[in-house]
Amino acid sequence: NVLILDFGSQYTQLIARRVRELNIFCEIKPYNHLPEDLSEYKAVILSGSPFSVRGDDAPHPDLSQIKGKKPLLAVCYGAQYLAHFNGGNVAPSNTREYGRAKLSFIDHSESFFEGISEGSQVWMSHSDTIKELPEGAIKLASTYDVENAAYKLKGEDTYAIQFHPEVYHTTDGKKLLENFLVHIAGVAQTWTPDSFVETTVAELKAKIGDEKVILGLSGGVDSTVAAVLLHKAIGKHLHCIFVNNGLLRKNEFQSVLDQYEGMGLNVKGVDASARFLDSLEGESDPEKKRKAIGRVFIEVFDDESHLVEDAKWLAQGTIYPDVIESVSATGGPSATIKSHHNVGGLPDYMKLKVVEPLRMLFKDEVRRVGASLGIDKELLGRHPFPGPGLAIRILGDITRENVAILQEVDAIFINGLKEWGLYDKVWQAGAMLLPVNSVGVMGDERTYEKCVALRAVESTDGMTADWVNLPYEFLQKTSNDIINKVRGVNRVVYDISSKPPATIEWE
């Protein structure tokens, strides 16, 4: 296990991903919540940071239990921090040190840069620079602009690099991490989806025994993989609840239930559409919609879970980015960017113990675990779909008629993407029903009908996204189909905004 200490860099999660890609398990902890027991960590990585080491409010954690005692790799801010507090000199740099750079010198007598040659591209992002190395440091690499691009502290396994090995544009970044973690720190590369399934199932068995667990299924990847893992561990003691909030995609409720049945899961489908739609009547404010849906969901789920006698556990499909978000929201070093994570989504009065088997995994790892569990490829490749469903894709009033219109439009769009082989090239797609009517002409008649916007984005995690350049022929055909087949719609537009500054959903 590897510990990554987060100083608030936007790239910290990327470090974790790269380490996991080496089949090495790792955890991110905020620098100000250092674990008390460090014995299980074989190596430590210090992240970058938006702060300057010379600033008053800069992170200055006590590393006395780590430095010199465990293999340590300090990245960017971490490298400056080590230099600054060990007698080196860190000062503002004279030239801009952002983006592409090339290694002009490498000390090959050290195994740290093994297999990496001069000329290798690295990615820089810093405004301070290390003017003088600390005493007893050995320079390991330079770029044409940065003299001290990498160094090592003599007599200990402490390495520091000014550039970012975790970003894609540092060509040999993964090799460097491998050199440090595998060859220098001797960490075993044993973390694979199969091994994860094996150890997690054993842990779940030991933890839960023969107590009953309730799990809210959404039809999405995370809750499904969580359910299958639990099912493997505790079988019939897992009780899944799938709530139809009336805002799902067309035919989604039934087709998802059928799919779960085929997987042998014990799922109860609860159609609470009317309850949700009634509570949304006349509500057009986006945040109020989300709150109303959240509230009704808890009511429905609470009612249903009381029907499972003697349930002791609530299982959730929480994944690692949600956990990190919730840490940052409660005093960690990075800024809180989105407010809709599902950590701690249910009220205390439910009095259930919470079990979250995926809380250490990234989304792509959840998919890999799902594949290792034998879950259908199509299910694992499903686009994300927001909890509040079509409610946040109907701008303005949510009526049953509007929901039905949008379901038809969405189905034409999504089925079209599948037919044209475009579905898997898109990270998320959907349609928005806009609160405007516009004039059209059909036959010889004037129409005054609704407008829908189609949105398809590429992304890796939903935090940033760009619109997808769908073929014009596809857009043309889809637009025709929608206008001809869906009564009440006479205009289709395609959303070409990126996130930021827009968001993926329109509300």
Ligand code: XMP
């Ligand atoms: P935005 O619109 O913030 O969306 O760019 C990013 C990702 O989050 C999903 N999303 C939600 N998911 N409850 C959810 O469970 C919500 O209230 C919610 N709002 C947005 C969105 O579909 C996208 O994948």
